[in-house]
Amino acid sequence: MAERNLKIAVPKGSLFKDTVRLLTEAGLDTTGLENPGRHLIISNPGVDFIIVRPTDAPVFTTYGGADCGICGKDTLVEANLDVLEMVDLKYGYCRFVVAEPEANAGKAEESYERLGVLRVATKYPRITRSYYESKGVQVDIIKMHGNIELGPIVGMADRIVDITATGTTLRENHLRVVSEVLGSTARFIANPASIRTDQRVIELAAKLEELTRDAEVTMS
């Protein structure tokens, strides 16, 4: 039986360019991957690149749609699925922060004092819950899908937990960072069965580790 192609989940969006560069450096045939157009899968000799939304990379990898893949640490924490987190690839740096409108300084503390619970708007309920649990702070989480900064502006929430690379968007919306939650970079992940039954996954992990060992942490 001819060996089937190795399946790699490649995240669209901000991690895409660095990912393609790294996979090329790792010696994979990435012909056509740089400009995939409308193609969902780029098939080259020995390897299939499955182009997915970053948040879906852990899903593909867990359920065997891909043997391995690349995604941010943030999506891994949020997905909470059974994959092996193998290598920190160092690019795609961003951080999770707690923020509030500059104009509301002190309001959240006052409200927490009075109600014993903080209302937090976020796209990342799992990260938010585990952060506040570790602090022993009671929170009501309001899950949103975008423009989180609106939550406290319209009075729906006291604070937000959101992702930021440089902090520019936060400043533009007159939000100030209250505390740091988690720093995130891109990770190479593997399916628990593939890593134990397919030598190619182990070799790719080793190669990526070697390529990124001394790399500086960068934003994408």
Place this chain on the structure above:
Amino acid sequence: MIPKTPRGFRDVLPTEAAWRLSIKGAINERFKLWGYLPVETPAVELLGVLEMDGELSNTPFRFFDSDNNLLVLRPDMTLPVARMTALRLANQEGPFRLCYAQHVFTENDSTYGQDRQVMQAGIEFIGRHGAVADAEVLCLLFEALEATGLEDFTVAIGTVGVLNALVNEASDDEAWKSEVFAAFHGSDLVAVDRLASDNRAKPIYAQTISKLARIRGGEEAFDACRELVAPLGCEDGLDDLQRAYDLVTENTETGKLMVDFSIISSFDYYTGMVFRAFAPGVPAALASGGRYDGTLESFGRKEPAAGFAIVIEQVMQALEAQGVRPPHVGPEQEVSDKDASAMFAKAKELRNAGKRVVLGGEK
């Protein structure tokens, strides 16, 4: 109203049901040949009793009976069998070789698309410890998987002994220790690396832990591991594991055994060898198990023990990926006769000769 089943629970139709029966039968036959005796335990247990060995997670099906007891649908088979051995076999001398094929119930998020009820066929070998007992458990796993018709599978083994020794030597900081174990349990090797260069732990031990997580391979992996941990005096369980490894590779033809220390990522109750079986085309483990020498004591009887559970649904998926198709289940022939007595007689004769026969008739 649509007559549906709850999410994650499903009906099994004849073709699949017959296939499941034959797979369970083949596995059970191997268990029997090794001297393992079947047991059954109740589908529900008292939550407080099962938690004598530690808190249970992923047990969503909890309810009160009319006596106001808090009950739980069993989330695995190891705890019920350990409880049973401590209670019902209290007056008998071990060792006990027990096997089962029962449903277990677990929870997954509603969007994960996973079964909440699966069939586990497994064994518990209670009352012996050491490499020979470990090898018995592993050999039986290989034979049971082979008996299902599976040709291509890998069993990855490790031992928690080495990790425990390293972690305890590395630091007295309980928070650091539990972060290391959590990283192993979450298969997060990046976090293991980060914790290895944490100033709460002695660097030489901590960095060894991060190398340990990446040891993977055949016989040579033992040398790599020994080279790493021997100078630190943290070889706990390694000699036993290697002896078991050798015994298993000498005595099995199908399947592959490999060492992989990143495997230490399942239940908390394992105390020595741990292992999981994988096959191409199946994204999750087909079987998992290990040694749990502390569990029986939690139920009031001090005995070493080891065992494993094979998930029948995963084995079927692996078989399909390897091109095996479910066996034909229809009857071999139909017998008809206007005279019903003659028809019954003729069919009986054929059945006695071993044929599968259905009776004809009008609708």
